[in-house]
Amino acid sequence: MSILKVRGLEARHGLLQAVRGVDLDLREGERLALVGANGAGKTTLLRTLAGIHPASAGMIEFDGTDVTSVPAYRRAAMGIALVPEGRRLFASMTVAENLQVALSTRRTGRWNLDSVVEAFPQIKPKLKALAGSLSGGQQQAVAIGRALITNPRVLLLDEVSLGLSPAAVQGVYDSLATVVAEGTTLILVEQDLQRTFDVAGRLLCMLEGVVVASGHTDEMTRDEVMAHYFGHHV
Numbered sequence: 001m002s003i004l005k006v007r008g009l010e011a012r013h014g015l016l017q018a019v020r021g022v023d024l025d026l027r028e029g030e031r032l033a034l035v036g037a038n039g040a041g042k043t044t045l046l047r048t049l050a051g052i053h054p055a056s057a058g059m060i061e062f063d064g065t066d067v068t069s070v071p072a073y074r075r076a077a078m079g080i081a082l083v084p085e086g087r088r089l090f091a092s093m094t095v096a097e098n099l100q101v102a103l104s105t106r107r108t109g110r111w112n113l114d115s116v117v118e119a120f121p122q123i124k125p126k127l128k129a130l131a132g133s134l135s136g137g138q139q140q141a142v143a144i145g146r147a148l149i150t151n152p153r154v155l156l157l158d159e160v161s162l163g164l165s166p167a168a169v170q171g172v173y174d175s176l177a178t179v180v181a182e183g184t185t186l187i188l189v190e191q192d193l194q195r196t197f198d199v200a201g202r203l204l205c206m207l208e209g210v211v212v213a214s215g216h217t218d219e220m221t222r223d224e225v226m227a228h229y230f231g232h233h234v
């Protein structure tokens with residue numbers, strides 16, 4: 001059974017329909033990537049799955065429950081965690097406080113303050129520092145840690161490398177490797193196709209809000225995916 005089942009999902013920004021009739025099935029332990037050009041609707045889709053953005057039509061079922069109208073904080077408590085684009089930390093709170101905020105929606109599981117700090121060692125010396133004073137890579141580690149602490153059943157990762165130096169991106173992905181190795185169910189949005197292929201078992205290509213192609217990463221080439229970015233048929 002799918003842990004996440006999405007049917008005919010639509011989401012709007014005013015008159016603009018950013019997500020148009022998306023169907024999606026995610027099985028437990030699966031890692032799915034959403035790819036597509038800027039503005040394809042990937043971020044809006046992730047935010048709609050997390051309940052931060054409203055669906056204008058369609059259905060989202062999580063572990064057999066219709067959550068389409070369930071508010072974000074309750075979806076978080078049920079096990080859907082979003083690492084948002086741009087990290088969105090509380091800049092004037094400490095790193096420890098940023099992590100503690102997530103404890104209110106924590107489910108039982110292997111992730112807690114100590115195990116997150118162990119998985120993201122770059123956080124350790126910074127626990128008492130203000131989140132806004134950290135480097136981009138450190139902030140991203142905190143943002144991922146904040147999502148993991150809830151022990152999510154589905155982790156949504158939105159462009160974790162955006163704006164980071166190559167070394168910082170490597171650091172973030174080194175830590176994510178632990179998460180991947182543990183079989184965490186996740187949906188990833190990542191501009192770097194090589195990293196996408198490395199992490200994800202399956203891809204959905206989006207163009208102007210529509211899923212135009214999908215497939216397993218071992219059955220698709222990067223050229224095929226690139227063609228879908230621009231709406232060409234291969």
Ligand code: ATP
Pocket residue numbers: 013014016018036037038039040041042043044045085
């Ligand atoms: P990106 O890689 O740039 O984040 P994306 O694939 O995630 O792209 P979205 O950010 O979901 O795409 O944007 C989908 C469409 O919705 C785009 O046309 C975008 O301009 C529009 N859009 C996104 N956010 C807003 C907003 N807050 N107000 C109005 N339009 C928006």
